[in-house]
Amino acid sequence: MKVLEVKNLKKSFLSPGGGTHRVVDIQHFSLDSGDQVALAGESGSGKTTFLHLVSGVLKPDSGEISLDGKRMDLLPEAGRDGLRSKLLGYVFQNFNLLQGMTSLENVELAMRFGTGVDKERAVSLLKRMGLSERLHHYPRQLSMGQQQRVAVARALANRPKLVLADEPTAHLDHVRGLEAVTLMREVCREFGAALLVVSHDRELLSHFKQVERFDRLNRALHAQQGVAS
Amino acid sequence: MNTLIFLARHSLRRHAVSTLVTALSAALAVGLTLAVFGLAVQTRAAFMGGAGGFDAVLGARGSQLQLVLNAVFQLETSPGNIPWSLYETVKNDPRVAEAVPYAVGDNYYGFRILGTTLTVRDALRNSSGKPLELEEGGRWFNEEDREAVVGSITARQTGLKVGGTFRPYHGLAFDPSMQHEEVYTVVGILKPTNTPIDRVLFIPLEGFYRIKGHVLRGSGKEYVPKENQPIPDEDKELSSVLLKLKSPQAGFNMDYMINKQGKVATLAWPIGRVMADLFNRLGWMNRILVLVAYLVMVVAACSILAALHNTMRERRREFAILRALGAKRRTVFASVVTEAACIAALGALGGYLVYGLLFFLAAGLVRAQTGVVVDPFFFHPALIAVPIGMTVLGALAGVLPAYQAYSTDVAGNLEPHS
Numbered sequence: 001m002k003v004l005e006v007k008n009l010k011k012s013f014l015s016p017g018g019g020t021h022r023v024v025d026i027q028h029f030s031l032d033s034g035d036q037v038a039l040a041g042e043s044g045s046g047k048t049t050f051l052h053l054v055s056g057v058l059k060p061d062s063g064e065i066s067l068d069g070k071r072m073d074l075l076p077e078a079g080r081d082g083l084r085s086k087l088l089g090y091v092f093q094n095f096n097l098l099q100g101m102t103s104l105e106n107v108e109l110a111m112r113f114g115t116g117v118d119k120e121r122a123v124s125l126l127k128r129m130g131l132s133e134r135l136h137h138y139p140r141q142l143s144m145g146q147q148q149r150v151a152v153a154r155a156l157a158n159r160p161k162l163v164l165a166d167e168p169t170a171h172l173d174h175v176r177g178l179e180a181v182t183l184m185r186e187v188c189r190e191f192g193a194a195l196l197v198v199s200h201d202r203e204l205l206s207h208f209k210q211v212e213r214f215d216r217l218n219r220a221l222h223a224q225q226g227v228a229s
Numbered sequence: 230m231n232t233l234i235f236l237a238r239h240s241l242r243r244h245a246v247s248t249l250v251t252a253l254s255a256a257l258a259v260g261l262t263l264a265v266f267g268l269a270v271q272t273r274a275a276f277m278g279g280a281g282g283f284d285a286v287l288g289a290r291g292s293q294l295q296l297v298l299n300a301v302f303q304l305e306t307s308p309g310n311i312p313w314s315l316y317e318t319v320k321n322d323p324r325v326a327e328a329v330p331y332a333v334g335d336n337y338y339g340f341r342i343l344g345t346t347l348t349v350r351d352a353l354r355n356s357s358g359k360p361l362e363l364e365e366g367g368r369w370f371n372e373e374d375r376e377a378v379v380g381s382i383t384a385r386q387t388g389l390k391v392g393g394t395f396r397p398y399h400g401l402a403f404d405p406s407m408q409h410e411e412v413y414t415v416v417g418i419l420k421p422t423n424t425p426i427d428r429v430l431f432i433p434l435e436g437f438y439r440i441k442g443h444v445l446r447g448s449g450k451e452y453v454p455k456e457n458q459p460i461p462d463e464d465k466e467l468s469s470v471l472l473k474l475k476s477p478q479a480g481f482n483m484d485y486m487i488n489k490q491g492k493v494a495t496l497a498w499p500i501g502r503v504m505a506d507l508f509n510r511l512g513w514m515n516r517i518l519v520l521v522a523y524l525v526m527v528v529a530a531c532s533i534l535a536a537l538h539n540t541m542r543e544r545r546r547e548f549a550i551l552r553a554l555g556a557k558r559r560t561v562f563a564s565v566v567t568e569a570a571c572i573a574a575l576g577a578l579g580g581y582l583v584y585g586l587l588f589f590l591a592a593g594l595v596r597a598q599t600g601v602v603v604d605p606f607f608f609h610p611a612l613i614a615v616p617i618g619m620t621v622l623g624a625l626a627g628v629l630p631a632y633q634a635y636s637t638d639v640a641g642n643l644e645p646h647s
Contacts, residue, residue, distance in 0.1 A: 052640045057553055078557050085555020092643060096550045100243035112232040113555035154554075 002066070003161045003194045004031040004054060009063035010220075011053055023049045025220035026063075029212075031162065036185055036195040038205050041214030047198035048093075050218070051164050054196075055088050056080030068161045085114040089155025089193065091165040091184070095147045097139040103150045104135045107157050114158030125153040128187060145176040152184050156191050163188050165197040169204050181207055236551075236564040237571045244540060248572055251529075251536045255576020258529035259619045260583020262522035266611035267584065268591050269515045271603035273508045275595075276302070277501045281424050281471075282354035283329075284480060285498035287311065287319055287487070288469040293497035294507055300331055300469035301500060302599055303341050303425045306401060307333055311494050312447045313465035319472065324479030327352045329471040332437050337395050339403040340383040342430045344437025347372060352473065355422035356602060367391050367417030372433040378417040382427040382600060389415050389430075397432075399442060409440050423602035438465065474498075526615075529576065530622040533569050537630035548634045549642035558635050565631035566624050573623020577616030 006029040012020040023046040031037055041047045052058040054065060056072050059080070065072040067087050072080055084090075089110075097106050107122040126135055129149040139147050148168065155163050165184065169177030181197075181204050188195040197204070198214065205211050241248045280301055288296040289309030298305035320328040329352045332344035343349075350369050353361050363369070363378070370376035379389050389395060393415045399407040413432055421427055438445060438454050445452045445464045452464035474480050480498045487496040497503050548561050556564075585605070592603045 049640075052643075055553070057639045057643075078559075081552065081555050081557045084553075090553055092550075092553075096546070096553070096643060098239070098547060098550060100239045105239070109235075109551075110554045112235065113551075113560075158555075 001033045002030050003033050003035070003068055004029070004196070005064070005066040006030065006054070007064040009050075009053060009065060010061045011049060011058065012061055022220040024053060024060075024218060026050065026217055027219065029217060031194050031196060033161070034189070034192065034194055036188065036208060036210065037197070038208035038211045039196065039198040039214045039217070040200065040205050040211055041198065041218075042200050045214050046218050046220060047214050048166055050214070051090075051166055051196075051198060055090055055164060056084045081113075085110070086158055087161045089158070089160040089163040091148070091151050091155045091163065091168050093167040093170050095139075095144075095151040095171075097147055097150055097154075099139050102136045102138055103131055103142070103153075106139075106150055107154045110154045110157040122153075122157065125156055126150070128190075129153045129183065144171050145180060148172060148180050149183065152180075152187065156187060156193065159191065160193050162194045162196065165195065167199050167201070168197060169199065169201050174203065177201065177204060178207070232560065233564050233567040234571075237568040240544075240564075240568050241571060241575075244536075247536050247540070248575070251533050251572050252575040252579060254532045255526075255529040255573050255619055255623065256579030256583050258522070258526040259577050259580025259616055260587055261525055262519075262615045262619075263580060263584035263611060264587035264591065265515075265518045265522045266615065267588055267607075267609060268595075268603065269518070270609050270611075271592075271607055272595060272601075273505075274607075275601045275603050276508070277504045280500040281422075281426065282352070282358065282473065283471040283500060284474045285472040285483070285496055286469050286500065287315070287328075287472060287494055287496050290493060290495050293495055293503050296469060296495055296497045297500055297503045299333070300471060301425065302601070303429055304599065307468040308495070310446065310466040310468055311470070313462050313467065314447075315494055316467055316470050317462070319470060319483075322483075324475055324483060325472055326475045327473040329353070330434060330467045331469045331471065332434055332466070333401065333468045334443070335397040335399055335409065335437070335440065336401055336403055337383070337389075337397055337430055338387050340380070340387065340428055340430060341401060342377075342397050342432055342437070344432055344434040346434050349431060352471070353422075353426060355420075356424050361422060361426075362420045364391075364418040364420055370416055370431065370433055372435060374433070375411055375413045375436050376416045376433070377413045378419060378431045379415055380419050380427040380429045380431075380600070381421040382597070383430055384415075384418045389418075391415055391418060395430075397440065409442065411436075411440050423596075423600075425600035428600040435460070472496075472498075526619055526622060529619070530573070530626040533572050533623050534626040534629060536572075537565065537569055537627060538633070541630050541633045544634070545637050545642045548637040549639045552637070552639040553643055561637070562631045562635040565634045566627040569627025569630070570620050570624035573626075574616075574620045576623070577619045580616060580619065 006026055009024060009026045011024040012022040015021040039047060053060050060073055067083060072083055103126055104122055107125060108117050111117045129152060131149055134142060134146055169180060172180055286296050286300045289311055291308035295305045295308045299307050316330050319325050329348045330345060333341055335342040347369060370378055394412050396412055397409045438460055445466055447464045447466040454460050483496055484498050487494055551561055588605055596602055
């Protein structure tokens with residue numbers, strides 16, 4: 001069962017000097033249920049834009065995006081918001097925890113937009129992430145590693161089919177980074193969510209059996225390189 | 230709705246100082262508006278219903294309002310005097326239930342001294358409509374002696390006690406050089422009545438006439454009372470007579486007889502209508518106060534707008550995160566409007582405190598100046614409408630910042646592209 005399927009996906013932005021600049025051009029990409037895939041690519045290669053397209057934050061210029069069999073690209077913005085909250089978990093590069101909320105409230109917040117608040121589940125998720133003593137701590141009171149674990153718990157709050165992680169180790173040291181990725185993979189497996197990680201961190205990538213090079217996947221980069229050469 | 234309250238609560242907590250300052254401005258606006266409404270309504274009600282159970286005032290030819298203010302509220306100067314014979318006529322009129330004569334012209338440290346008869350004891354009523362009561366150990370004056378019964382505010386502010394003595398001052402305004410020689414003994418202190426009589430001193434009418442320096446002109450000629458000689462009725466005069474009438478029809482008849490046909494006296498009837506005329510004439514002033522209060526509410530709403538608007542830039546990432554977590558644009562919009570409404574609602578709650586304080590101060594002032602008590606626990610629709618109005622205004626003030634939040638570019642504000 002395919003959790004994510006992308007076909008002929010294209011996205012361009014307006015260039016500062018006029019005209020358009022194509023950032024994403026992917027012919028085909030898919031993930032099956034339970035897959036754990038890493039997309040390797042350098043900064044500026046369009047990985048984050050790709051994740052924003054997959055999550056429905058951005059609307060593609062053309063192409064198809066199917067999430068758990070539902071066509072994300074055909075939905076209006078409010079529909080994409082709804083689908084995102086129910087089917088996707090998102091771990092951001094900067095974690096993006098809301099500073100005015102505790103760990104528990106950050107997890108509950110995601111539930112409010114998805115399946116509804118389930119405090120028991122929120123607590124158990126945080127405990128699973130090793131944060132049983134940090135439920136009522138604010139992000140500023142947590143280490144970067146702990147913040148990242150809260151972000152993972154939040155991503156899993158609505159029992160998503162797919163978790164997207166954008167450079168999840170960017171703000172962690174080597175040891176903490178590996179711990180974080182290992183934990184993320186474990187919990188995604190436990191909770192039955194597929195995992196798509198984008199990163200340029202070779203160490204992180206080495207822990208994934210399935211690694212795809214984004215520069216090969218994204219034909220927009222080929223075009224740019226062609227123009228450049 | 231829970232989510233909106235949840236988001237608003239966290240944002241307000243996060244911006245606690247700005248929230249408090251903005252809510253304070255809303256509280257002041259609500260408190261001021263409530264006080265303007267409350268005091269206007271209560272003062273009007275207190276003055277219109279403050280006649281102590283009397284229906285009409287009979288006095289010298291002139292302004293009915295001046296007559297009522299002088300005889301009932303102890304505020305104005307007397308428009309003149311009427312002869313004793315007129316008092317006798319109305320007292321014996323079958324349409325009149327009770328007639329209480331008043332003679333004014335002296336004071337004690339600014340508190341009016343009313344010369345009257347013991348009819349006052351049974352005729353006057355406190356603000357609850359009950360007969361007057363004296364404090365423990367007191368009694369009413371003997372009409373033949375130099376004795377006085379003192380109102381509660383007068384007693385408290387002058388320090389007069391039962392058994393104490395005082396010498397009146399001539400005139401209605403206190404002038405230390407105008408003290409009379411006669412010494413009066415206080416024989417009773419009235420329990421608070423919450424009416425203007427809390428600010429007077431009652432002495433016997435006969436004694437009032439006999440105070441040295443008082444000249445009577447009841448017959449048209451000057452007459453100076455002589456010791457040990459009765460004062461002829463034709464020489465006596467009164468400042469006013471408070472009347473209780475047996476029926477409203479009696480009021481119509483006497484109004485026609487005294488005001489339309491007669492040329493000697495004025496009948497102010499009904500007292501409530503005379504006071505209503507006064508308040509209607511002063512209505513423009515109240516309307517201006519209400520307008521100012523409304524403007525202050527609008528300014529408070531603008532301060533909510535400004536406070537939220539100023540935070541929108543720094544909160545773009547917060548809105549982007551909410552959207553990325555699945556919040557719809559309309560949820561983000563509504564959360565900011567809810568936040569604005571919550572600030573205004575907090576202010577509205579605080580407004581009740583401000584109102585209580587303003588009302589307490591103003592009510593104290595009104596009571597000290599007139600003896601009239603305004604009820605702090607009365608209900609008026611403005612008590613509900615104004616706080617709701619402020620909350621709605623606050624919510625409207627949140628629309629512009631909410632639109633900014635609504636328009637936040639999600640992808641552009643989450644984090645740098647890689």
